[in-house]
Amino acid sequence: MIYLLYLFxxxxxxxxxxxxxxSWIDRKLTARIQYRVGPPLLQPxxxxxxxxxxxxxxPSGAAQYTFLAAPLIGLVSVMVVSTILxxxxxxxxxxxxxxxxxxxxxxxxxxxxxxxxxxxxxxxxASLGASREMKLILSYExxxxxxxxxxxxxxxxxxxxxxxxxxxxxYGIIAxxxxxxxxxxxxxxxxxxxxxFVPFDxxxxxxxxxxxxxxxxxxxxLAVYRLTKHMLLFxxxxxxxxxxxxxxxxxxxxxxxxxxEYVGLVALLSVIRNTNPRLRMDQVVRFFxxxxxILATIAVLxxxxxx
Amino acid sequence: MPRTIVPIxxxxxxxxxxxxxxxxxxxxxxxDIDLQIGYNHRGIEKLSERKTYDQxxxxxxxxxxxxxxxxxxxxTQAVEDLISVxxxxxxxxxRTIIAEGExxxxxxxxxxxxxxxxxxxxxxxxxxxxxxEILDVMEILSGNRNNYAMFKVGGVWRDIQAQxxxxxxxxxxxxxxxxxxxxxxxxxxxxxxxxxxxxxxxSKEAAIDYGAVGPTARASGVxxxxxxxxxxxxxxxxxxxxxxxxxxxVFDKVVIRINEMFESIKIIQQCLARLPQGPIDCVxxxxxxxxxxGHIEAPRGECFHYVRSDGTNRPVRHKIRAPTFMNLPTFxxxxxxxxxxxxxxxxxxxxxxxxCTERMAVxxxxxxxxxxxxDLIRLSQEKTAQIKTQMGQS
Numbered sequence: 001m002i003y004l005l006y007l008f009x010x011x012x013x014x015x016x017x018x019x020x021x022x023s024w025i026d027r028k029l030t031a032r033i034q035y036r037v038g039p040p041l042l043q044p045x046x047x048x049x050x051x052x053x054x055x056x057x058x059p060s061g062a063a064q065y066t067f068l069a070a071p072l073i074g075l076v077s078v079m080v081v082s083t084i085l086x087x088x089x090x091x092x093x094x095x096x097x098x099x100x101x102x103x104x105x106x107x108x109x110x111x112x113x114x115x116x117x118x119x120x121x122x123x124x125x126a127s128l129g130a131s132r133e134m135k136l137i138l139s140y141e142x143x144x145x146x147x148x149x150x151x152x153x154x155x156x157x158x159x160x161x162x163x164x165x166x167x168x169x170x171y172g173i174i175a176x177x178x179x180x181x182x183x184x185x186x187x188x189x190x191x192x193x194x195x196x197f198v199p200f201d202x203x204x205x206x207x208x209x210x211x212x213x214x215x216x217x218x219x220x221x222l223a224v225y226r227l228t229k230h231m232l233l234f235x236x237x238x239x240x241x242x243x244x245x246x247x248x249x250x251x252x253x254x255x256x257x258x259x260x261e262y263v264g265l266v267a268l269l270s271v272i273r274n275t276n277p278r279l280r281m282d283q284v285v286r287f288f289x290x291x292x293x294i295l296a297t298i299a300v301l302x303x304x305x306x307x
Numbered sequence: 308m309p310r311t312i313v314p315i316x317x318x319x320x321x322x323x324x325x326x327x328x329x330x331x332x333x334x335x336x337x338x339d340i341d342l343q344i345g346y347n348h349r350g351i352e353k354l355s356e357r358k359t360y361d362q363x364x365x366x367x368x369x370x371x372x373x374x375x376x377x378x379x380x381x382x383t384q385a386v387e388d389l390i391s392v393x394x395x396x397x398x399x400x401x402r403t404i405i406a407e408g409e410x411x412x413x414x415x416x417x418x419x420x421x422x423x424x425x426x427x428x429x430x431x432x433x434x435x436x437x438x439x440e441i442l443d444v445m446e447i448l449s450g451n452r453n454n455y456a457m458f459k460v461g462g463v464w465r466d467i468q469a470q471x472x473x474x475x476x477x478x479x480x481x482x483x484x485x486x487x488x489x490x491x492x493x494x495x496x497x498x499x500x501x502x503x504x505x506x507x508x509x510s511k512e513a514a515i516d517y518g519a520v521g522p523t524a525r526a527s528g529v530x531x532x533x534x535x536x537x538x539x540x541x542x543x544x545x546x547x548x549x550x551x552x553x554x555x556x557v558f559d560k561v562v563i564r565i566n567e568m569f570e571s572i573k574i575i576q577q578c579l580a581r582l583p584q585g586p587i588d589c590v591x592x593x594x595x596x597x598x599x600x601g602h603i604e605a606p607r608g609e610c611f612h613y614v615r616s617d618g619t620n621r622p623v624r625h626k627i628r629a630p631t632f633m634n635l636p637t638f639x640x641x642x643x644x645x646x647x648x649x650x651x652x653x654x655x656x657x658x659x660x661x662x663c664t665e666r667m668a669v670x671x672x673x674x675x676x677x678x679x680x681x682d683l684i685r686l687s688q689e690k691t692a693q694i695k696t697q698m699g700q701s
Binding site for chain 1: 424425
């Protein structure tokens, strides 16, 4: 019962609120970069609420149940990930061995849900978007996992998030070492791709394939997808802060630093998003499999050397 | 590999106007392209046969909101050719200033849209913010932001006031540093290079074969610019350069347009500084029977108007050929062989303007009944009779 409460309060409510706030930061910063005023604080929430009130259309050519289930799969997986991250952060010793692997897997599920939804909607542009999302996953997943290996090596080959944070509390944060810094850069770029932000927004490229995977979604289902994305905007930077920057501890100065780190990461995503054009699929694959994988391998080797 | 069809249009966020590209793709590679327009046809050529010569200038101004100077300019040239008069020098200078202002805002609009098509919305917002400054300048000069209503057969309607000139010059000069910044942001960006260099290449031979015009042709090394080749307005009295690049890819089309903006600023500055005194229009008594052509360099390329007169106060025939009409077929050369991601920017690179192009649409109507006016009247009468009998029965 207590876990259900955790799932609802931390996994859904708190994550949702912080995610909406992060999305507001992103939109406001985007607007300021583009000489615009930007939306008021509650705009992301109002957008979601408005979508919830709209009619949900199911295209006649779609696989109905899959089409309906796909957004929920994504939402639930982000909720579970966020709950694990919150619990870990509050009480590092209470979690189970291997939660890092569970988190990495579950972070993949929202992308998979987008693919499932895209193919289920039976629209050629959505299928095209889904196939692009699939290629995107294939390209960023390898450097992402290599980058995650670095903190694992630093904390004495432990695959428990609690241990990684305990190591950092004891010996200083991982991002300050050469290998950790390099891995952080790679992880941030992979996060950009995971969120499908420009320059890696090919699955949703508005001007090419008209929002691709989401083209047939409307109303509540679209709201769920949007909310999932906002919540990912909390979960991913939070995960990276835990891995490389020591997590957010709930006492005084640490809380302030943690919040600043989080806002900084979101702002960084937003700045990258607004100073780059969209890349082409083959360029992205080449970028992640070439320079990124090589750098990630170097980071792992450096970490092994110092271990 | 199986072929699928990816539709772009008729309503698609890629371009603002209704048009329909049918891309046949294998995986992500485009193997064929077909194009359908005609969603926006308003019968402007027919309309202008019912208007007097002075009214037609305002009709053609509404062919397209962005080319709202090119069409009246070409039309007035055509009528002046028909009656063999020439506008006074001051009118020629004013026309040139307005035409270059239009080129400036049109190129900025395209630059912003090109950024938007590549997902680079910052460029979109920056370019359109800068465009506002130019629209302000145009408002000072003509009283309007977009449809300037300046052109008149034999001259212009409105003079440029001497007290406005310093203000306009100051505003134009204030644009230059921002434009330089924008140029740097676009031309020096390595990621933009990756997306635009070597994409959608139109070779020089193909450009000539397809009869491409304007920046599309000049990016492929064809030095064709009506302002230089066949000077009109004040272009032969002004010092400016034709911009030509050699590669023919999307990046070169960007470079051409950005550099042309600097040339336009140069032209406006010189025109304002050397504005001759004198009348702004000449008296035209009547229009003799005959025909005339006028062609000018619109922002998108050569804009061509043909007018035939039978001596009355209305044109008997008025033909408009917009630059996009010539540039559209080059898609066969540029889009095929690329990916869908590239197709978006390549389709946009010619700066297409479909409402300019849609003067006439011919559809293949094989196997379909063609109704004439009499048929429709007969059908209507039959329907009425049918309804009457039904109502009588019930």
